[in-house]
Amino acid sequence: QSALTQPASVSGSPGQSITISCTGTSGDVGYYNYVSWYQQHPGKAPKLMIYDVSNRPSGVSDRFSGSKSGSTASLTISGLQAEDEADYYCTSYTSTTTYVLFGGGTKLTVL
Amino acid sequence: QVQLVQSGAEVKEPGASVKVSCKASGYTFTDYFIHWVRQAPGQRLEWIGRITPYNGGTNYAQKFQGRVTMTRDTSISTAYMELSRLISDDTAVYYCATAYTSAWSFDFWGQGTLVTVSS
Numbered sequence: 001q002s003a004l005t006q007p008a009s010v011s012g013s014p015g016q017s018i019t020i021s022c023t024g025t026s027g028d029v030g031y032y033n034y035v036s037w038y039q040q041h042p043g044k045a046p047k048l049m050i051y052d053v054s055n056r057p058s059g060v061s062d063r064f065s066g067s068k069s070g071s072t073a074s075l076t077i078s079g080l081q082a083e084d085e086a087d088y089y090c091t092s093y094t095s096t097t098t099y100v101l102f103g104g105g106t107k108l109t110v111l
Numbered sequence: 112q113v114q115l116v117q118s119g120a121e122v123k124e125p126g127a128s129v130k131v132s133c134k135a136s137g138y139t140f141t142d143y144f145i146h147w148v149r150q151a152p153g154q155r156l157e158w159i160g161r162i163t164p165y166n167g168g169t170n171y172a173q174k175f176q177g178r179v180t181m182t183r184d185t186s187i188s189t190a191y192m193e194l195s196r197l198i199s200d201d202t203a204v205y206y207c208a209t210a211y212t213s214a215w216s217f218d219f220w221g222q223g224t225l226v227t228v229s230s
Contacts, residue, residue: 034215051216097173100158
């Protein structure tokens, strides 16, 4: 597997919750708990939102949460806010010599 | 506070090499991995490799093996990424990032360095 699979886009209204999926294989997401999620606004560097499947770095809102089931990881954003509109990428460590896989990114639109 | 400051934009001809620097501050440089990630225009992020500042050990993605060299200078808390035999597809923003909380997550990022490969 050369990449993780994410939906191209998701949308939601302010106050709602959305979930972004990230599908890998038994050699990456399904085996290792090294799944991370990043938020990227246009022209900016990515920002770590979730690491090791479900941990939030200091300073990240608790509206962001992560989970994993089998080879699919998920990022849930509750109480959507306009500032959440951005691209979101998942990553996972992989057993291959690629070491790290990225998802294709999901564009979140807050309606 | 943790900060990574990268060198400025570069324009290179095909076949040339580019060396990007990443100066760290706000933490003990030798304590955490430095990763390099790139993003071509409109494309997904792509992991290039990492360096262990403590001993200079490196891991490179297979795609870049033989073309990338990562080094560091602990006296000035700076990591370097050199990519050789550049082609147009190497045109991208190159980022350095620390692995502060977990070995395979990227906590703090540099501002990015645009490398343009064009004749």
